[in-house]
Amino acid sequence: MESGLAGWVQTIGYIGIFAVVFAETGLLVGFALPGDSLLITVGILGAAGKLQLFPAITALFIGSFLGNNLGYWLGRWAGPGLQRRVRADHLERTQLFMRRFGALSLLVGPFIPIVRALVPFVCGTLRMPYGRFLPLTLLGSLIWTVGLTLFSYWVGSKIPNLEKYVYLILLVGISAGVVPAAIRFFRRRSARSVEM
Template sequence: MDFFSLALELFRNADHFIFYIAENYGWWVYFVLFSIFFSETGLVIAAFLPGDSLLFISGAAAAAGALEVSTLILLITLGAILGNTLNYYIGSWLGNKIYDGSISWIDQSALQRTHDFYEKHGGKTIVLARFIPIVRSFAPLVAGAAKMEMGKFQLYNCTGAFLWVTSIVGAGYLFGNIPFIKNNLSLILIVGILAALVPFTFAVIVQFVRKKILQK
């Protein structure tokens, strides 16, 4: 099974995945979730992982009693912070090499979109990117390559991780077990991800059009 198939399967059956791990392996479920969010934010090759859906479903699982919500939020937030920090250092180490196309495992189109967004919004990108799939895996890499000051990066990093995790886990905790949402969870999560991508896509299009106009 390739990475895309794995991500699709995890997305489609994330609720069963979390409940199964919690019921059969107890506290190991927290380690698994920590590892997933550390990987998604720390390694660009793991950008396919369905972070937002897992956060929402984890909150719903906590509301159902399968997980302890404060422990869940603490460990996932820590994983997201440490993942971004690792990604920052990878970007700092690679430097300009990440832009020349010689590193095959980096998606150059996603990297360029993230870089353009970063150039426009500066440090706020580290916070905003948390809520945008794919982009959140590239933002700390770009910050490291751009030599963003570490103290400033960590301020945005920790703030973004806390807001991202608490808001989406909280939404899952409050609304995830409502019958209509529970029965239509996959569709709702897809709509949510698409909605999160709209502002980023719009910003990229506007910037592209602006560059074309200035070139004329």
């Protein structure tokens, strides 16, 4: 059994994989869960023969799709009350994202932490017609779970023993997202100080 994240994924199994993605996308707790990291790890473990790829992808997809639907209905039924439980900056960021991308936010949003957890909820709160939400969230869940996992599987199949370096890979990936965000933050902050 692998140690660290890879070992944890093997330990929780397919039901655990399903539960993590379902909770991340449907219960407004996705801010602390390992979404993309989980998909990447599953793909790499699949390539190493330490996890069966088809059941894992199926669990990820169903978890994401059902979680998105739960988030939508939570937003529809209890949106204003639940909004108070979400950090204002996270909600504002998601609303700006949705204004920019419109309905396509259901296809792009799954790839962005925090936004991934809030887009279905905001769609429900804004009363997006369910007939429009359903096919878009189905496709968004499919692209995110299957696309990212299969890409990781492909990379893992080209590089032997990659599962031993999952933490390093994830650290590089996180840095690639955090560094540009930090640069944008400091540029905006500098621009505001110059205006004052």
